[in-house]
Amino acid sequence: MKDRLTIVVVEKDRERALLIMESLRAAGDHDIQVIGSESGLSRAISARNPDIVLVDMSSPSRDMLEELTLASAPMDRPVAIFVDKDDEGLAGAAIEAGVSAYVVDGLRPARLRPIMEAAIARFHMFTQMRKELAATKQALEERKIIDRAKGLLMKARGLDEEKAYALLRRTAMDQGKRVAEVAEALVTAAGLLG
Incomplete structure (x- = not known):
């Protein structure tokens, strides 16, 4: 505290x-x-x-x-x-x-400080857990989008999974973006065209 x-x-x-x-x-x-x-x-x-x-x-x-x-x-x-x-x-x-x-x-006055400390500690613990849960959900959603983008590349270009991911990664590096961002753009574009 x-x-x-x-x-x-x-x-x-x-x-x-x-x-x-x-x-x-x-x-x-x-x-x-x-x-x-x-x-x-x-x-x-x-x-x-x-x-x-x-x-x-x-x-x-x-x-x-x-x-x-x-x-x-x-x-x-x-x-x-x-x-x-x-x-x-x-x-x-x-x-x-x-x-x-x-x-x-x-x-009760004698219990006040330890209860405040416990409430603050519990609050921080749950805040950290909420942040970790949100990050995990975000990572899972990104993983799903990347998998969909890999599937699109595999089908459209006849690539295996490893080469499809390598293409996504190389494109992301060339554009200065994250793989998930490139994958999302690809999935969105495919949705518009399909």
Whole structure:
């Protein structure tokens, strides 16, 4: 966890918000901002662009979770929710909404720092997994296009697979492009002509 975080605390109760701010200040020199209302929550969070969002409430509603989904999806930030009691199915809904930590039995000052660290670490882990998944999907799609282009060259020019790929690679090098780009152009052109 970096030394200075921008933290948004969502808490309606002023006294409780002050207690949380004191606990956060004891945990480090952080830029702490409090949002006291659930209405327009996604806009308020996005405007502040925090490193992490801490939500403290007795039991969040599904509307609140939708607001958090809106708030965390565009900018991708860790969100930790502290609830007093567990409502059946709400933990799962919170995780699906992108919440990094769902803590039952409220926000206790002594647990705050390790929970924030865990939420941030979990968020970064899932972010990395999403990037790797996207890269894998992209590579698979490129592989499919390259295979289709090789098939077109094999049929049109009577080449074997190795020579078809060598032709794609040589053309890509000559044009300063990636093999997948040349393959995609070939597949598109063949689609137009066929």
